[in-house]
Amino acid sequence: MATEKNTEALIIAAAKKIFMQKGLAGARMQDIADEAGINKAMLHYYYRSKDKLFEIIFEEAANSIFKVLSQILKSDLSFREMIAAIVENYLSHLTQNPFLPMFVLNEIHQNPERIMNRFRKTGHPPDVKAFVAKVMLAQEKGEIKPTDPLQLLLNIVSMCIFPFAAKPLLKVVSGISEQQYNRIMEDRKKFLVDFIMAALQP
Template structure:
């Protein structure tokens, strides 16, 4: 790789890292290109050379976050393991991802609220509906075999997302309600990760006659 290409690549990586941090903190409306340039330690003119508008840069970051979510789910759903093992991994992966970036759920929800059509189109382009169909089909297959209770797969999946995401979206409420400092909150999240998996799996196990 030539020196110029290497410099260009390094500059773009710095811009994307800085933009991700600023957008996650402030969202699209609150972020300024100058904030991103300052965070990346680059001048604003160079930032505009790579990304002519804040909106274009934001779309790059948002699509990357959706893609990460999709790839995590795809890897788990394609694994040759049981449905219960997949549920455990999905819960653990989502909580670990959000724990490493606590503002991510709020970031995604804000953009779903601001521009739902664009977000849904991105999800469609990534074929997320096909991935969810795989989850749904596995749940239906287990119901038909009698290994789990008869449940609505849509509600099951929504409950999984809600129970993993809500403690991060409502972190101040969780800390205030349960009187948790930062260390206490971290311990709470680790225990919550185990409890959510157990709660969901226990709710699916058929009750013996």
């Protein structure tokens, strides 16, 4: 049993690496088998298709992101602390799973119902109503100026996700290395919170 679990963990780690490098469309089962150091027949024994393998990895990553997000929205954090926690959660998880943004964007365009079903299967679908309630409460307290909660949510998510969706172009245009890119994403955590709060000053 331990050997099977080790092999499964090895395959998952290899698949993540290949999906990060080539995306879902460009990845091949042979690539994953080679990266894991096993033959293709063994890979198919554990996982019959790359789509099934990707689904497992996606659900694991999405569950991690939205589980934390759900905890943030249920907490008693101040408004600024909530925004900081949301930004930290998105940027940290996307740094670990940079293939997610493009996959989600492709799914949204090809089959939006399927991507929502994937989110629901995580057990922690995005709680937009809870976010809206937090924003409205902050407005009532005079902590932030009147703002459309959904526009604010779109801005936060967009500013977190776009640097990962545009990562290849950003690196080519700016000439930065992988290490420099990661440092920029780390610095972005504070930058975004300051930027968002400055825009919401009453």
